[in-house]
Amino acid sequence: MKNKRNALLCMVILLAGFIYFPVQAQQKQTKSGDSSAGPNRIARNIIQDKKGNIWIAAFDGVFRYDGKSFTNITSTVSSVTFFSVLEDRKGNLWFGSIGSGVFLYDGRTFKNFTTREGLSGNGVTCIYEDKTGNVWFGTDGGASCYNGKFFRNYTMKEGLTNNSILAIIEDKVGKFWFGTSGDVCIYDGKRIRVFTHKGKHFNVRSIIEDKQSNIWLGCVDGLWRYNGSTFTNVTRNFVGYIYEDKKGNIWTSSESVNNRDWASSSYDKKVLSGLTGEKDLWVLSRYDKKSLSNKRPAVTEIKPEKGMICGVLEANDGSIWFGASDGVYRYDGNTINSFNHKEGQK
Template structure:
């Protein structure tokens, strides 16, 4: 009987996906907090960390190349290590409290707290390389992919490409503003759709190149960050704040604008990524809300000489968390600590 029990356990561990109404579904083991010493599986992100979010219960969710991690204030749980070895880009908690994870080459994963569903091109997703995820005001989930924008209504996908007016199929970001307009950032420009017609955003007749992030601030201004630097747009006037490549923009609770950008200082990076601006060191800067009207006022440099900096997030305790090539770091306004180890790094 013991032999049969062992075989049964082995078979269970090998089952990763089972068919469920056209999507892949996998039950998550109840106890998924794995001891690193016992199993050799990272319990906290140590690899490229692209995105950090805090859910409505206060848990921190981290999308990294070594898995999706949840931090409850005490310990980390590697949510995906028994389900997939995919590298993750982004995480989203939808209005129902369920989670979506985007990956590099494995599509998107839906997690209801108990089981997973994996959506890929076989289910209608535009591309299995998915960067960002967005939920609009109607509860529709949007995915930014390398082959267009994918819209999921809970039943099926609809994809939007250059045939629909996008300037490029390589989509980096999707956002809906307060007026209901959709902003789609691509490598070749920003597409704005008002529900009837679409236009490509230009400045002096020139479209923006490789915009990576678009946000709408508390006052309704649109911020663009990418190859052409950091811009603010109020619907009529453009203001440029920096010419450096900007990878991420974040507005904190106070109204300050945080950005990650690369600098002119060259730094030899130890990773297997393509160059793509990775040969320069990166910085985190903060633009004080009281000085945003004057683009001549320089921002406060918060962190310099970092290999790369990805997602930025303000936690409930007002600390700033940001992703790097080696996991997550925390800034409390004075010092930086390694978030996973809670140890001061400088």
């Protein structure tokens, strides 16, 4: 089952060591292509930069939306599948790909970092900046921490139970949480330990820490909340992404709560159904802040009927953007607008 899940996520488990690597990355200057519409394939991750531009990492490129039109920033750089995007505190953009490592974009030129420069793996599924400004990469070969000069890699040799890293966060006390295809691991700066609950292991796709210091785990078998002492299993359906909005509501991309009768053992079948666009399988769920402490928080489901749902973003204007299997969508609280090439901008 684990091998099937990893195959669906284009993950290849590799072994890498705990090594320092000086970086001399390839640099390239390029022009980009403008378009009135956004990506047309799977949109995995969405962010908004300091200037208000929205960036989308998709299978057909990294797109920037300035409020009027889309620009495929990577159209002449690489045709690889892009999976993750981050703006660091210096204003640089990082684009994670599947198979070609990570690209650093300063607004004019690109630098490409791969295993040749010391990255732990060339499949980069998540990117995170810690409190000190180091940039972390979750890859198919472990976790890599980049300090601007060197990569420091964390793998199974250092205590991870799986080198396939799907989520990374630093909590308020400075501990790092790694979500892998098999376990959640915590690094306290000295050692890595496996995080379990009464013997339960968490197969994680997303991790966040909310404003109240609760840790949320989006897992193959549901959504879990940990307040430092107790666990609450909010839903037992697959949860792929977690996001906290400005009001403290929790958003997830997940299966509909109406599908709870599906056992976790049928995960592969469900994901394949979502990828082919089966309606009422994937939903955008909003858990109300006022009820988050309840065992079953109040939830509102938005059903775009577009198959798989990926990353979620609350834009500066309060609208909710989310990635889907056929591009990117915006939800204004009443309607869902499409920005893909097939349907155009609605």
